[in-house]
Amino acid sequence: MRVDVVTIFPAFFDVLEVSLLGKARGAGLLDVRVHDLRDYTTDRHRTVDDTPYGGGAGMVMKPEPWGLALDAIVADAGDRPTFIFPAPAGERFSQSTARELSEASHLVFGCGRYEGIDERVFAYAATLGDVRLMSLGDYVLNGGEVASMAMIEAIGRLIPGVVGNPESLVEESHEDGLLEYPSYTKPASWRGHEVPDVLLSGHHGRVAEWRHAQRVERTRERRPDLLPADPEA
Numbered sequence: 001m002r003v004d005v006v007t008i009f010p011a012f013f014d015v016l017e018v019s020l021l022g023k024a025r026g027a028g029l030l031d032v033r034v035h036d037l038r039d040y041t042t043d044r045h046r047t048v049d050d051t052p053y054g055g056g057a058g059m060v061m062k063p064e065p066w067g068l069a070l071d072a073i074v075a076d077a078g079d080r081p082t083f084i085f086p087a088p089a090g091e092r093f094s095q096s097t098a099r100e101l102s103e104a105s106h107l108v109f110g111c112g113r114y115e116g117i118d119e120r121v122f123a124y125a126a127t128l129g130d131v132r133l134m135s136l137g138d139y140v141l142n143g144g145e146v147a148s149m150a151m152i153e154a155i156g157r158l159i160p161g162v163v164g165n166p167e168s169l170v171e172e173s174h175e176d177g178l179l180e181y182p183s184y185t186k187p188a189s190w191r192g193h194e195v196p197d198v199l200l201s202g203h204h205g206r207v208a209e210w211r212h213a214q215r216v217e218r219t220r221e222r223r224p225d226l227l228p229a230d231p232e233a
């Protein structure tokens with residue numbers, strides 16, 4: 001998969017060098033290219049923002065540098081990518097979105113700052129490929145960089161070969177609508193806290209039953225919104 005990122009803070013993406021995704025890049029599974037939006041400005045001050053039409057607080061990202069940056073990426077790749085613009089006003093990003101996007105061959109993340117990007121950039125991007133405005137959740141970050149990093153990790157680890165043991169992708173939170181069961185390792189007793197007996201029993205059927213019950217219980221406690229509505233309620 002090819003991933004392009006357009007940002008005024010390329011250094012945010014240095015962490016892609018480390019860990020699992022760094023290995024995926026090394027193995028050629030993930031081709032990430034980070035672009036500094038200011039390289040696509042044409043004035044001496046490398047200006048990327050301006051005051052909003054209609055007034056109001058804050059600054060808006062100017063469309064011209066975005067147009068040049070997106071043109072350059074599309075000309076280089078010669079395809080119709082999926083553009084992802086992180087924004088609190090976007091559709092909600094979830095595990096199913098990550099799965100869907102992990103099948104794409106080319107994603108372009110556009111990181112907005114300030115009060116956002118001039119709306120016409122999204123319409124222009126839609127002439128070059130698919131456009132998705134995506135929100136990580138109901139809170140506001142200072143810009144799209146951290147949100148893009150989170151999405152690149154969530155999507156990247158679903159690309160076949162990136163996570164060594166594909167089974168570890170199946171039994172985890174959000175893959176089937178329930179939260180993950182609790183995990184323990186040695187020692188069996190630690191600072192007065194014990195590993196549940198059933199896990200030491202070697203009885204696979206009982207372990208599976210216990211884990212499923214834990215998943216349901218945790219989901220009910222922490223994320224009741226994930227459970228089907230109770231018809232008795």
Ligand code: ADE
Nearest residue numbers: 086087088135136141147
């Ligand atoms: N940019 C700012 N806030 C965001 C959020 N909650 N999700 C995605 N992108 C954002």
